[in-house]
Amino acid sequence: MKIERIRLIPVMIPRRTGIDNRHVIVRLDAAGDWTGWGEMSDLSHLPLYQMDLANLEGALNDLLVGMDARVIGPVEALMERAYTVEGHKYSRSGLVRQGIDLALHDLQARRAGIPLHVLLGGALRDRFKVCYPIFRMRSQAEIAPNLERIAEMARRGFDLIRVYVGANVEEDLRFLEAFGERFGDSIGIKSIDFSNLLDWRRSLAATERYAELADWMLIESPAPEEDYGGLAEFRRRSRWPVSEHVNHLWHGWQLLHGGCVDILNVSPYVLGGLRPCLRAIALAEAAHASVLIGTTQELNLGTAGVTHLGAVARVLDYPADNTGPELYTADVVREPLRYEGGHLLVPDGAGLGVEVDETLLNERRTGLASTFGTDLVGMLDRTSASERGDNLS
Numbered sequence: 470m471k472i473e474r475i476r477l478i479p480v481m482i483p484r485r486t487g488i489d490n491r492h493v494i495v496r497l498d499a500a501g502d503w504t505g506w507g508e509m510s511d512l513s514h515l516p517l518y519q520m521d522l523a524n525l526e527g528a529l530n531d532l533l534v535g536m537d538a539r540v541i542g543p544v545e546a547l548m549e550r551a552y553t554v555e556g557h558k559y560s561r562s563g564l565v566r567q568g569i570d571l572a573l574h575d576l577q578a579r580r581a582g583i584p585l586h587v588l589l590g591g592a593l594r595d596r597f598k599v600c601y602p603i604f605r606m607r608s609q610a611e612i613a614p615n616l617e618r619i620a621e622m623a624r625r626g627f628d629l630i631r632v633y634v635g636a637n638v639e640e641d642l643r644f645l646e647a648f649g650e651r652f653g654d655s656i657g658i659k660s661i662d663f664s665n666l667l668d669w670r671r672s673l674a675a676t677e678r679y680a681e682l683a684d685w686m687l688i689e690s691p692a693p694e695e696d697y698g699g700l701a702e703f704r705r706r707s708r709w710p711v712s713e714h715v716n717h718l719w720h721g722w723q724l725l726h727g728g729c730v731d732i733l734n735v736s737p738y739v740l741g742g743l744r745p746c747l748r749a750i751a752l753a754e755a756a757h758a759s760v761l762i763g764t765t766q767e768l769n770l771g772t773a774g775v776t777h778l779g780a781v782a783r784v785l786d787y788p789a790d791n792t793g794p795e796l797y798t799a800d801v802v803r804e805p806l807r808y809e810g811g812h813l814l815v816p817d818g819a820g821l822g823v824e825v826d827e828t829l830l831n832e833r834r835t836g837l838a839s840t841f842g843t844d845l846v847g848m849l850d851r852t853s854a855s856e857r858g859d860n861l862s
């Protein structure tokens with residue numbers, strides 16, 4: 470089953486939080502009229518440049534056309550040579566590899582007429598718990614809309630959030646206090662996420678103050694990126710488990726070997742698809758560490774990939790972050806993935822289990838220019854300048 474053609478379709482989808490995000494949908498055609506779909510999820514992050522999609526599409530076709538679509542391992546090895554690990558959570562090369570990896574998995578499972586989780590060895594669970602993100606607040610103006618968002622998500626069955634913190638500790642405290650007063654114990658907090666903004670001692674000091682107002686399951690990224698020593702210092706003093714994104718397999722090993730984390734945050738968008746994620750999960754298993762599945766906020770195709778990963782993961786101890794389909798206001802698939810009682814349900818259709826609607830895809834088709842412009846705070850925090858009150862003098 471030879472790969473015949475790869476097409477890259479950029480789309481723009483608005484979020485409920487008032488920002489727009491760019492993604493690239495990948496269409497991979499193979500001999501016998503088989504098609505697999507993948508996604509390069511969420512290109513709206515720093516660094517502030519985009520891929521040249523015409524060039525990328527040409528290169529992917531030059532590299533992969535004529536290869537056997539069934540042998541994902543050799544394709545992956547070639548892709549890793551051409552799109553080298555860049556060691557960064559928002560590296561473009563990981564997204565390129567993810568797009569091809571997902572499309573090949575989708576194609577192969579479709580051809581076999583089975584859900585992807587069966588191809589991956591079989592589901593160990595039919596759903597897993599997820600949490601909804603509350604993005605980092607820098608001004609008081611952002612607190613009320615976030616509380617409304619939580620109330621709205623609660624009406625739709627979500628009872629767990631995660632909160633990005635650390636840019637303005639006083640606003641974080643105001644938010645946590647208002648959150649506690651309004652929701653009591655009805656909504657839980659999975660994590661507070663420092664996103665590598667602060668050194669470990671500042672994160673610890675902030676954590677001690679937050680803890681007077683709220684509780685949570687774990688703490689994410691409380692030291693600068695690659696500060697293994699700092700992360701380990703934080704962890705030694707923390708009564709909550711500590712989690713960090715795995716940027717590549719060696720990074721995951723460093724995090725575990727250095728005693729830096731209790732939990733590996735594993736994501737196909739960073740690691741480059743499902744295969745490297747399964748290896749990272751095996752690494753955690755070998756170290757008796759825990760796993761959670763992270764997100765960049767994928768659309769339905771990308772989230773479906775994660776859903777099959779979560780279904781087959783031998784280690785999965787904490788709620789996952791994958792609520793992209795609930796965060797975006799539109800998508801390119803016919804039927805979105807289903808959430809029930811704050812759980813993401815594992816789909817049972819063939820392949821990824823979601824069907825691309827080409828009319829919707831064409832409607833959402835766009836260029837790749839960033840909608841954030843040069844709003845660096847917005848790009849970092851995923852917030853809109855108007856909600857932050859930046860336009861109010």
Ligand code: LMR
Pocket residue numbers: 511664764765766849851
């Ligand atoms: C998002 O796009 O909302 C996430 O990738 C944010 C983040 O930095 O984790």
Ligand code: MG
Pocket residue numbers: 511514764765766
């Ligand atoms: Mg993202």
